[in-house]
Amino acid sequence: MNFASMFQTLTGHAPMRWQQRLYGEHFAKGELPSAISVPTGLGKTAVMAIWLVSLAEQMKARGKPELPRRLVYVVDRRAVVDQATKFAETLRKNLGKPEIRAFADALGLENAKLPISTLRGQFVDNREWLEDPSKPAIIVGTVDMIGSRLLFEGYGVSRKMRPYHAGLLGADTLVVLDEAHLVPPFEALLAEIADNAGRYGPRREDLGVMVPRFRLLPLSATGRRPTARPFALAEKDFRNPDEPIAIARLFARKRLVLKEIRDQKLADGMADHAWALAQGENNVLQPVRILVYCDSREVAQSVGDALHKRAKGTVAADRTALFVGARRVKERIDAERDLQALGFLADNGGQRDQPSFLVATSAGEVGVDLDADHMVCDLVAWERMVQRFGRVNRRGGEDRQAEVVVLVEAAPKKATDEALERIRAQRAPFGEALQEGADGRFDVSPEALRQLSERTRIDDRLLSIIADAGSPMPLRPALNRALVDAWSMTSLPEHTGRPEIEPWLRGWVKDEPQTTIVWRRNLPVRATPAVSGKDIEDYFEAASIHSSETLETETFRVMGWLRARASKLREAMQPSDIAGFVLTADGRHVQTFRIGDFLEHQKSDKKRQEEVARTLSGRTLVIDAGFGGLKDGLLNEDFADAPIVADDGSNCWIATDNGKPLIRFRICETTAQAAPDPDSEIANVWRENLRFDLERSATGEATRWLSIQKWRDTSNNENDRAEGRPQSLAEHQSWTAVRANAIGKRLALPAQYIRTVNIAARLHDEGKRGRNWKRAFHVEHYAKKLGIPGQPLAKTPRFNWALLDGYRHEFGSLPYAKDDPEVKSLPEELQDLALHLIAAHHGHARPLIATSGCDDAPPSVLEERAREVALRYARLQQRWGPWGLAWWEALLRAADAQASRANDEGEND
Secondary structure, eight states: OOHHHHHHHHHSSOOOHHHHHHHHHTGGGTOOOSOEEOOTTSOGGGHHHHHHHHHHHHHHHHSSOSSOSEEEEEOSSOOSSOHHHHHHHHHHHHTTOGGGHHHHHHTTOGGGOOOEEBSSGGGBTOOGGGSOTTSOEEEEEOHHHHHHHHTTOOTTOOTTTHHHHHHHHSSSEEEEEETGGGOHHHHHHHHHHHHOHHHHSOSSHHHHHHSOOEEEEEEOSSOOSOOSOOEEOOHHHHSSTTOHHHHHHHTOEEEEEEEEEOSSOHHHHHHHHHHHHHHGGGTSOOSOEEEEEOSSHHHHHHHHHHHHHHHTTSTTTTOEEEEOSSSOHHHHHHHHHHHHHHTOBTTOOOOOSSOEEEEEOGGGTSSOOBOBSEEEEEOOOHHHHHHHHTTBSOSOOTTOEEEEEEEEESSOTTOOHHHHHHHHHHHTIIIIIBOBOTTSOEEOOHHHHHHHHHHHTTOHHHHHHHHHHSOOOOOOOOOOHHHHHHHHOTTOSOOTTOOOSHHHHHOSOOOOOEEEEEEESOOOOOSSSOOOHHHHHHHHHHTOOOGGGEEEEEHHHHHHHHHHHHHHTTTTSOTTSEEEEEEOTTOOEEEEEEGGGGSGGGGGOHHHHHHHHHHHTTSEEEEEGGGOOEETTEEOTTOOSOOOOSTTOOSOSOOOSSSSOSSOEEEEEEETTTOOOGGGGGGOSEEEEEEEEEEEOTTSOEEEEEEEEEETTOOOSTTGGGBSSOEEHHHHHHHHHHHHHHHHHHTTOOHHHHHHHHHHHHHTTGGGGSHHHHHHTTHHHHHHHHTOTTOOEEEBSOOOHHHHTTOOHHHHHHHHHHTOHHHHTSOHHHHHHHHHHHHTTTSOOSSOOOOTTOOSSOHHHHHHHHHHHHHHHHHHHHHHOHHHHHHHHHHHHHHHHHHHHHHHTTOOO
């Protein structure tokens, strides 16, 4: 099949001319343009399909692609209902068509299942992209989600998993940065990494060829990073009658008028103009979709309330929706149904015989495939205005013309000279850059904006007007190798040379501090004995926070909400009752808050309030579901009902179509009398992962506890891969070696390196022969049940954490590996690599690993072995670079995880 037919099979429509040119001139050759400059609505997301076709052709022809195997699509909003994700789902679905089976086979995809991990629906945070480094995958995420993982500081990711994520993002990955001009610091960070492989990767050319490259492709018509001329539309791409879709979208009529408001509030003015657009010329409500953009959430909520009042008793009643960012992810996903029903999702066939209103903040400006008939908005920075224009009359057509009303407050209250100057600059493009028509309106069609962009390349005055109308370029710190090396030492809890990464992602900005809130029904709370910070950290490592249950908003809003809710709970709860726990991004316990910490009398204690705000800033508050305060996914101080939560194992959370729950753990309360036989869990899909004692007898025995159970093939904490169906050590290591070998071959690694990873896989768990390991995992008991008494096991269905005494089996594996004849036969530099992969396959040894619980040698020998681990890490980090070394580690970790899943699923090798 040629490109056009393959593209049509994958996407359901023929490629546009510019998409065919992009494939032929760049992707088919394994090359990328410096950027892509195509107006919104003309199918930029199709870059995914172009990449996938190119990847398959290259793998079929050469066995090793020139393009990266992973595509990361970055959208700088947390809208969830994003076009990129829906497009990826379409590709995944169509890959299963019989006519392109050979295409899927060339990609190495089993059952034509393309791994997708995104911020939406059943693919939210599913980690499919981690399962096999040698196979294609698509990841859709935000700047913070992707950037933090790339820099070894993954928000919401444990320190032990961070190198895994970083290794698979920093190598063999193409980052497609949508609307790159909105996040210039992040674009600059990615460009620094992509353009300086010698600085951040292997310095030797032969080693650099071995680790697949990290590459960047910005999508932006107004990029701020100096590049060679980007790939852009050519006249032949839309002047040809054979391109009706491109012509319709590019010349979609959109007429804008600026209006000043003087004697009313902004929210009231926006509601009035939106209602007037819906009435049309005859003052009769028309079946149109009106989009209202507001720069603040407060104004958006006021506009929504005003429209609800106007619509009461009319055909527009209950046809107003609010689309804002500070909402729990689950409800954002659910909100797609509302957008669909109201007809605001492009080409969705929603009901259009009645008027509909959608009031949105910046959350609806980027990545969402909205299509409205008319729009009302306030005046914001130029690049955001362009994004808004792209969400009205998106599909064009001869019978459509969008009215765009931009309201400007004539004299904003308490406006500073600086604020007034910014308003003047934001108005300047209308009349100077864009010419006013005879009817007083401005043409803001994609073609008018494209021509404006072209003129700025040769007209410095015009370029200055557009630049002044945009957001100020934020200052940002430079990236260097020393910083990345510091961030990559993830097994160090503290490091004086490891700053917070936020300025490298977004620059030095004056954004309000943010707090993430999670509601849970089950919390690690008991009267006696006292709960330690370690107890809390272990609990939330086993019952890890999932992105779909999070709500992120400004800390000051959280503070006011907490005080109001605590005051309303005075009679139901005691001041001493625990309200929740504050955790860092990597799961460390910071503080336990009680109801009394938020009561109104604390409001007058300014010092105390500042202390609480500092504690919450940039952190996660896991709060008791009984605290309430959540309505429609938004904070609501008056709403008392407990929200639906993710930790109870119910079917009320986000549905999936693969038979597996999205939340791979559940928490059940049980007692000694009702506890099931542990051995019965062998055949069960849910297996106990951790117990938290709620009550104990006088003798210290647990009588009531919370049982945290994981889905059988899931790793929620570092010991999960050791839990499962009983399996001998020899079998597990053999299975891991087989998978490591297959990964190496699919990556077309040199034979000597495949052999090195294979040897490491064969020896990685030898430390499970240790005495403490056998005791903690009841090895003798399960070995007898398997009929192999006295033999070491790699897997058993239960363990006792205390009996391990801190023992790291990876550390215990090193003496076996060091004395292995095959290891000794390797060149010294490959011996280093094999031993490090063994030491680091659970995320430790970067550079430190614990010696406690290991009794195979005297303390002095153990300390020397630990020093060797750290020095070996330093040598390899220097040799391969931070992302290159993490990528090597990911190969073994993926093989180990695959073998563990196969055992859990009862497969035979």
